[in-house]
Amino acid sequence: MNLLAVRALRWEWLLAICLPLLLAAIVVNASAASAAPAPSRPNVLFIVVDDLCADLGAFGVAAARTPNLDRLVARSVKFDRAYCQFPLCSPSRESFLSGRRPESSGAIQQGRTVRSVQPDLAYLPGYFRSHGWYTAAYGKVFHKNDLASWDRYDEAAPISPQEKAALKGRAATRQQGENAPEWLALDCEDADTGDGIVARGVAALLRERAASGQPFFLGAGFRKPHLPWTAPKKYFAQFPRTAIPPLREPPLRDVPLIALQTDLFGIAPPADREEAVAAYYACVAFIDAQVGLLLAELDQLKLWDKTIVVFLSDHGYHLGDHGGLWAKLTDFERCARVPLAIAVPHTKNAGRTTAGIVESLDLYPTLVDLCGLPRPAWLEGRSLAPLLADPAAPWDHAAFTTTIHEGVIGRSVRTDRWRYTEWGDAVATELYDQVADPGNYHNLAADPARAAEILVLKKLLAQNPRTAEIPADAQSPRAAKPKKKSPP
Secondary structure (H helix, E strand, O other): HHHHHHHHHHHHHHHHOOOOOOOOHHHHHHHHHHHOOOOOOOEEEEEEEOOOOOOOHHOOOOOOOHHHHHHHOOOOOEEEEEEOOOOOOHHHHHHHHHHHOOOOOOOOOOOOOOOOOOOOOOOOOHHHHHHHOOOEEEEOOOOOOOOOHHOEEEEEOOOOOHHHHHHHHHHHHHHHOOOOOOOOEEEEEEHHHHHHHHHHHHHHHHHHHOOOOOOOEEEEEEEOOOOOOEEEEEHHOOHHHHHHOOOOOOOOOOOOOOHOOOOOOOOOOOOOOHHHOOOOOOOOHHHHHHHHHHHHHHHHHHHHHEEEEEEEEOOOOOOOOOOOOOOOOOHHHHEEEEEEEEEOOOOOOOOEEEEEEHHHHHHHHHHHHHOOOOOOOOOOOOOHHHHHOOOOOOOOOEEEEEEOOOOOEEEEOOOOOOEEEEOOOOOEEEEEOOOOOOOOEOOOOHHHHHHHHHHHHHHOOOOOOOOOOOOOHHHOOOOOOOOOOOOO
């Protein structure tokens, strides 16, 4: 064989061995690029909505029109069984922003803060701020804002005279200890409302901070659908009362009166339930549109690959169910359950749902975990990272919700099958089968056949921290406000 033939054979041999290896390397590198790991210091966009129950399209309620929230959920892991720790704005937010249970911290009424009893505690955004994140917010993230948590904060008050008047009128009505049906179609643009300003302010922050090189934690706090139910009239036009399905519910059986609270946190029973629900849904559609502005900004700035997006409500809300409840502050499933979705960069689980029972309290440790930060010692929740990695992962945990009515604390625990509630030491008890009775209409606590289940649930409920006593000004969760004296 001559020299040229030998050289040709050598090249053929080298190509036969090396070319497959080279092609394999290209494929591996391409796969690695397409499944890039999440950034070590991701941004956080924290969206919290006031008084929003799980009446959303993505949560199975077709009458609600929420295309933007549905799109966000489609990019997220949806938590179908998530529960607040206190079904009232201030205690709920103090809990998930501090990482402490309401009865552990004593923050069990409107306006009572965890910081007042634990001055050195870092709330969730403040903790990120202390670790190098830029933190800023518009609107109602805290109920009583904590300025130490933010580099920048804007209350975002409405410009619309109509919305201002509606808020002022509601405050005056409640100052007198009265309720009234309160909804109004506003003759204004989205940008003139408080929540419209929130959306546009946070969108501007996203544009401002996207190129900064510093990770950010941005809060978007939307106030609707909190009363009064006001939104631009185009949203009311989407919901004629005929679009609202009539309420069909079973009769209440053995439900204690204390569970059917009627406090000053709702509205007077409206003459037309469908009209009232339509007003509520109009406000939900309005908020959906504002969230849509934020999603569009994330798209435009290509921030999804480096931003964790959290969407939740502070608690649920009754819409005329249970014999006519128009309020929060109950331990029923409808009020304790909250819509929760978390979108994580480069997730393989977008659009999946987990049935794991989780708590709003779990958000603080989850975000700390996802961002690689040390876990603060005071946190009482658990990280949801295992469920984000695998929504079907084993998860055997319960959720605890506390409320107060007529000076009595109601403590509730939700397990896979049951919701069990104790009022005071021996005022009343409730047991609901969440499979047979998901709406909580038939109390089984007096059924001898359920004694074994109650014993197990009673022991489980005892694990939840208990406050030593109810503060004198917390006989109702809202501290009483003195009425203005008439001029002489």
